[in-house]
């Protein structure tokens with residue numbers, strides 16, 4: 332499963348964001364370092380189910396979606412807050428960053444309201460510039476990786492001399508705790524513009540810092556959640572949004588209100604409203620007190636103005652934009668789009684763009700991957716080879732030998 336980490340400075344709303352998805356019983360409080368041990372849970376990306384596609388003539392048959400939407404699971408991780416100077420041991424230090432090892436992407440939850448300082452202490456609304464948090468968070472990640480590289484530098488140097496092992500191989504080993512591939516390291520070395528790549532002794536401190544930055548950029552894709560948009564001054568949201576056009580990091584900044592999403596999900600679970608994560612409106616479905624109605628109306632205005640609470644949009648854009656996944660529907664009957672029991676569009680898989688028909692076979696079952704013969708595009712009934720690169724919303728039958 333895809334793993335996404337929710338990280339950022341203390342008190343920015345990470346656990347609220349996490350809870351809005353998982354409805355897990357996690358601690359939320361208005362002071363720093365509420366979370367110490369990481370919370371692990373399941374969030375869902377929301378996609379339009381194919382059963383609503385007119386051409387397929389399936390309307391009403393699929394029993395695997397809610398009102399035409401499918402929710403596909405991804406793993407999310409809520410970690411302790413990271414403060415400036417964590418790499419020197421400030422706050423809880425950055426040891427816990429090792430928890431980010433499996434994370435393919437990071438949602439950097441920023442308190443856009445400016446009501447918490449760099450360390451997460453409560454200050455007056457708007458008093459803190461949230462752009463600083465974005466810069467420092469990245470800097471801490473870079474310094475975390477830089478620290479790991481420098482700790483192993485001498486040993487790596489000796490092994491290059493004695494064993495002739497490639498530096499990217501050694502760095503990948505050294506950075507095993509970060510979750511970086513050799514390929515990503517190769518790309519990062521190239522991008523860092525180190526003058527004499529083959530002579531490790533010539534690499535300066537500055538070279539290693541640049542290298543760390545490029546390793547982080549490649550291995551931990553990041554999106555910025557401008558949280559607490561419900562109370563954030565417009566000025567702050569605007570400033571954060573401007574990060575998208577400044578600099579060269581191709582930043583994605585999305586305003587959100589984790590608190591609003593949590594309120595709506597909770598109300599929906601208790602049948603007070605009809606609401607699906609990602610909706611831009613909701614219906615009040617039961618008797619509510621005046622106070623509840625007032626609270627719900629406020630959230631209604633917010634999500635109408637912003638096109639949702641932003642929380643679902645963030646998860647979706649992480650998966651489809653940052654990480655480039657596609658949704659593929661495997662079927663056994665290419666005429667009925669069903670499995671052998673007649674269940675229409677029984678499954679939907681998230682696969683990395685560029686995955687092949689054989690990769691899909693392996694995702695369904697390793698035995699099916701091993702005995703793959705060919706695949707059929709159920710839409711066109713055309714035969715596909717094992718190297719066929721899957722497209723978003725493909726419906727695929729895998730044909731395999733049943734020895």
Ligand SMILES: Nc1nc2c(ncn2[C@@H]2O[C@H](COP(=O)(O)OP(=O)(O)OP(=O)(O)O)[C@@H](O)[C@H]2O)c(=O)[nH]1
Nearest residue numbers: 341342343344345346347360364365366412589590
């Ligand atoms: N207004 C508003 N408040 C929020 C929002 N999200 C979180 N909060 C509040 O911010 C405070 C911190 O929330 P947490 O979810 O505990 O923050 P955290 O980032 O997990 O904090 P640590 O675990 O201490 O690092 C709580 O008082 C939340 O109610 C939001 O979208 N809007």
Ligand SMILES: [Mg+2]
Nearest residue numbers: 345346365366
């Ligand atoms: Mg927390």
